[in-house]
Amino acid sequence: TPTPLTLLGTGAMGTALARAWLAAGHEVTVWNRTPARAQALAAEGAVVARSAAEAVAANRLVIVCLLDDASVGDALDGAGLAGRDLVNLTTGTPGEGRTRAAWAEARGARFLDGGIMAVPPMIGVAGSGGYVLYSGSPELFEEHRDTFAVPAGTRYVGADPGFAALYDVALLSAMNGMFAGMLHAFALVRPEDIAPKDFAPLLVDWLTAMAPAVHQTADQLESGDYTRNVVSSLAMQAAGVPTFLRTAEEQHVSPELLAPYLELMQRRVAQGHGEEDGTGMIELLDLRRGA
């Protein structure tokens, strides 16, 4: 029989999670700070608890999906966590994940941190590609992995409770870089008689063609040799910087999204690394090395 569970937080994401578990036949007890926001779920079969402490007392498996780490502290303050399996799907930093794990363990709970790589419409939809990163107690993950697989795919990334947040934020950071580049590209063509819908497929194809460069970067990072299998040297790329900047100027586009990356390229070349490709710029980002 499906494991009964408690869910704290019925915002956009919490509501989607609750619906997926209810649809799969789980008994779900929910709590939300603003009770009105949990009422729709009551009509769909959820039990609405009057307090977070009451919700936590109802089930051993407790899932938390609140705004941020501070709201998790607020909600769980005073709840009895001894013997509970606490799964925190609230987005936070790796440090917050580790601190929250120690906090939960000191209160007698097993702990898993999670990072949701999905938007609410992807939750509970098979084949949507959405998944949740988990890290922390391997025993907790193993015991409940089938329950976790109900709303989205699952990826366990290690016993360090900071890793789910680390992977999550790393992936989203790369996404931000991609979105920044996409916006700059659209801004460049915008002043012309070029329909964004005509340009979009070219952009998708180009980004897709370039995405496997991730593997080349990983290969160079693992070997420590940033000159290995270089396709486009940094010297060549840096020589193109004025073209990027002048094109932005000609099109009346602010270079502010692109400029920091171009400056990093030039700095690495100036330090004598023009024969590498972009991978070596990671040394300039690494503040442990006094960059």
Ligand code: NDP
């Ligand atoms: P919402 O803004 O829809 O919901 C926020 C929830 O947090 C509400 O239940 C709100 O309660 C509660 N809350 C806020 N502050 C407090 C507090 N101090 N004490 C108790 N409860 C509090 O956000 P989402 O549901 O979209 O997001 C929830 C988590 O999921 C976030 O960490 C988010 O980063 C993550 N996530 C969301 C995604 C998305 O696309 N939506 C994608 C991936 C992750 P109240 O109703 O009373 O305000």
